[in-house]
Amino acid sequence: MVELILNEKPVSVADGTSVAAALIAHAADFAPLCGMGVCMACRVAIDGRPHQLACQTLCRQGMRVCST
Amino acid sequence: MFDIAVLGAGPAGLAACRAAAGKRVVLIDDNPSHGGQIWRGELAISIPDHVTFHPSTRVFDLRPGFTLHTDTQGVISAAKLIVCSGARELFLPFPGWTLPGVFGAGGLQAFVKSGLDVRGKRVAVAGSGPLLLAVGATLRKRGAKVSVIEQAPLGRLLKLLRAYPSKLPQAITMRLGLPMRTGTWPVRFDGKLHLSNGSALEVDYVACGFGLVPNTEAAQLLGCRLDDGFVAVDSKQQTSVAGVYCAGEPTGIGGLEKALAEGEVAGRAACGLATRPVSRRFVRDLIETYRLHPDLAALAKADTVVCRCENVTRGALDPFRSWRDAKLQTRCGMGACQGRICGPITQQLYGWTPESVRPPIVPVPAALFDQ
Numbered sequence: 001m002v003e004l005i006l007n008e009k010p011v012s013v014a015d016g017t018s019v020a021a022a023l024i025a026h027a028a029d030f031a032p033l034c035g036m037g038v039c040m041a042c043r044v045a046i047d048g049r050p051h052q053l054a055c056q057t058l059c060r061q062g063m064r065v066c067s068t
Numbered sequence: 069m070f071d072i073a074v075l076g077a078g079p080a081g082l083a084a085c086r087a088a089a090g091k092r093v094v095l096i097d098d099n100p101s102h103g104g105q106i107w108r109g110e111l112a113i114s115i116p117d118h119v120t121f122h123p124s125t126r127v128f129d130l131r132p133g134f135t136l137h138t139d140t141q142g143v144i145s146a147a148k149l150i151v152c153s154g155a156r157e158l159f160l161p162f163p164g165w166t167l168p169g170v171f172g173a174g175g176l177q178a179f180v181k182s183g184l185d186v187r188g189k190r191v192a193v194a195g196s197g198p199l200l201l202a203v204g205a206t207l208r209k210r211g212a213k214v215s216v217i218e219q220a221p222l223g224r225l226l227k228l229l230r231a232y233p234s235k236l237p238q239a240i241t242m243r244l245g246l247p248m249r250t251g252t253w254p255v256r257f258d259g260k261l262h263l264s265n266g267s268a269l270e271v272d273y274v275a276c277g278f279g280l281v282p283n284t285e286a287a288q289l290l291g292c293r294l295d296d297g298f299v300a301v302d303s304k305q306q307t308s309v310a311g312v313y314c315a316g317e318p319t320g321i322g323g324l325e326k327a328l329a330e331g332e333v334a335g336r337a338a339c340g341l342a343t344r345p346v347s348r349r350f351v352r353d354l355i356e357t358y359r360l361h362p363d364l365a366a367l368a369k370a371d372t373v374v375c376r377c378e379n380v381t382r383g384a385l386d387p388f389r390s391w392r393d394a395k396l397q398t399r400c401g402m403g404a405c406q407g408r409i410c411g412p413i414t415q416q417l418y419g420w421t422p423e424s425v426r427p428p429i430v431p432v433p434a435a436l437f438d439q
Contacts, residue, residue, distance in 0.1 A: 017183030024184050031168040033376070033409070035175030036105055037098050038156045038283075040404035040431065041376060051431070055178065056124065058100055 004063040013059050019044065020054035027067050030054075070094040070120070072338050073136055073146035075127060075286055078104020079324055080316030080331035081152035082113040087335025093119045094144055096136065098126045098430075104154055105174055106324060108181050128428035128436065130289050134311070139432050148311045148338045151287045151299070152331060155280035155317035158412050160195075160360075161374050161382070162367040164257030165276065173277035177203045180210055187211035189272040192261045194254045196220055196358045197279045198323065205242040207275070214246060215269060219278070220358050221251040228357040232350070255367055264363070279358060281412045282318040288425040297421075303345035305334035313338055320351035365417050374417070375410040377403020382417070391420035404431060 003012050006026050013022045020042050023030040032042035035055050042054040045066040054067070070092045074081045077097035081104070085093055095115065100123055101108065102115060115121050122141050129137035136144045157172045164170065171179065173193055180186055186207055193204045194217035204216040218225070229236055249263070254276060256262040261269045284292075287299045293308035294300060299318045301307055307314050315330035329346040336343045368374060370383030378399040388394040391401065391414060400414070401407030406429075407422060414420040428436075 014183055018179070021179045021183035024179055029168055031166065032171065032179075033159070033175055034156060034172045035178030036156065038405060038408045039172075039376070043404065055175075055182075056099055058182075 002059045002061050004059050004061070004065065006065050007068055017059045018055055019046065019052075019057045019059055019063075019065055022059055023054055023065065023067050030067050070144070070146040072148045072150060072335075073134065073144060074119075074150045074152060074335075075136070076104065076152035076154055076316070077102035077115075077121065077123070078152060078154050078316065078327065079106060079113070080104075080154075080327040080334070081150070082115070083328045083331030084150045084152060084313075084315060084335035084338070085119045086113060086116055087332045087341075088339050089116065089118060091118065091339060094146060095119050095121045096125050096127055096138065096141075096144070097121075097123055100124050105178065108178065126430045126432065127286065128430050128432045130286055130427075130429075132290065132309075134290070137427075137436070139430075139436060148313070149290070150305075150313045150315060150331075150334045150338055151292075151307075151318060152314070152316045152327075152334075153283040153286050153318055155282050155321060156408060157199075157277040158279045158281050158416070159276065159409060160278045160364050160367060160416060161372050161413060162254055162256060163369055163372050166373050166376055167257060169272065170257055170274040170276065173199055173203045173275040175277075176273060176275035177206050180207060185210075186273070189213070190270060191215075191273045191275060192217060192254070192269050192271045193275045194261065195276045195278040196253075196360060197277065198354070198358075199277060199280070201239065201242045201246070201248075203275055204246050204248075208246055212273075215271075216246055216248040217252050217254060217263060218248065218250050219253040219361050219364065224357045225250060228353055231353060253361065253364060253367075278360060278364065278416075280317060280321045282321065284318050285425050285429040287312065287314055287318060289427060289429060304337035304343050305330055305346075306337060320348060321354060322348075322351040323354075326350060360416070368417065374413055375400040375403065375407075377405050377410075380410075385414065385418070391422050394420070406431070 033039040046052040074095045196219045299314040305313045313334040315334040316327035333343040368382040380400040
């Protein structure tokens with residue numbers, strides 16, 4: 001399992017889970033579309049870096065994600 | 069300097085790599101692992117030893133010679149180039165399609181394959197194309213309660229199956245236990261998915277897609293000629309630009325078998341080896357089978373968002389006569405996706421086509437232009 005912080009909330013997900021998959025389960029207003037790096041609707045800030053694609057980023061231990 | 073650069077690590081790109089044994093090959097993909105959209109996590113071809121693989125790497129510019137400008141690996145040079153850039157989904161806007169819980173069909177499949185739990189979720193997989201059944205089957209296997217809604221009429225689907233009996237076992241396996249409506253499409257989502265036959269489905273998620281659109285931007289940037297929206301290639305997968313080959317969905321939507329066959333031809337041709345041309349019959353038959361019902365263009369109402377990035381509605385676009393006109397006046401297609409999603413939509417709604425492709429073909433930090 002991997003522990004990370006999604007919008008200030010600690011969550012735990014299986015290894016190999018994408019940030020987008022984790023956010024769909026934990027952030028009600030997260031609305032990505034294509035799942036393959038094209039639509040750019042899943043851009044989030046990861047560890048303070050903005051405009052990261054949640055669908056093409058895997059969850060890492062201790063990662064901080066902000067989708068709001 | 070590599071002998072061959074392969075752009076895209078899906079089935080076509082992997083087949084091209086395998087066929088180019090003995091050459092110095094570099095393989096680039098923007099996803100964290102190889103396999104493309106279809107094989108992610110369930111790999112049928114591994115990366116051969118003669119290949120240098122750069123995952124999570126985006127190519128934002130390509131220049132003759134060839135140089136590939138990337139966001140993580142700097143500039144990569146190669147004598148020949150094989151473009152296997154795949155396809156994206158075609159979306160058609162309907163009221164409610166921008167709400168959370170509505171995803172692309174391939175999109176939801178990707179999220180599920182990358183860890184989203186759909187056990188017990190009610191999912192409508194709606195739109196058109198063979199992908200719907202594949203997505204439905206994946207979701208069902210992962211414990212979702214799935215309904216498939218295909219706009220093409222049953223008669224055309226059966227005609228396709230009769231013409232390709234070898235596809236029958238796969239179709240039956242996917243279809244088993246999967247409720248499917250044909251000749252039906254979504255008209256509105258408001259928590260319930262309302263269908264064209266007057267019924268409505270209570271769902272947790274909607275996965276929609278109305279076919280596939282080829283990713284032709286990389287080939288176009290190098291000057292490769294398009295033919296009816298697809299990258300034009302000869303029987304050796306050679307494009308109109310010497311040294312540039314193209315394989316898989318960008319040359320015509322045909323699925324896995326065609327991608328593997330074309331990738332192998334492109335890899336061999338780039339090495340100067342003998343090749344046999346790949347049949348295009350299935351490509352033509354798919355177009356005929358899944359051609360979209362004209363009523364689908366009327367699903368978007370005046371207040372339905374067409375360009376999601378810039379929040380441009382159909383009503384705002386209706387007065388304009390071209391893609392360029394609409395872009396200049398409304399900012400349609402000028403947001404983060406650079407018209408990748410709404411461009412094909414306006415082609416369906418209005419017959420508009422984008423006029424040019426310019427670098428960067430994907431959004432990258434401005435600092436990368438110093439390379």
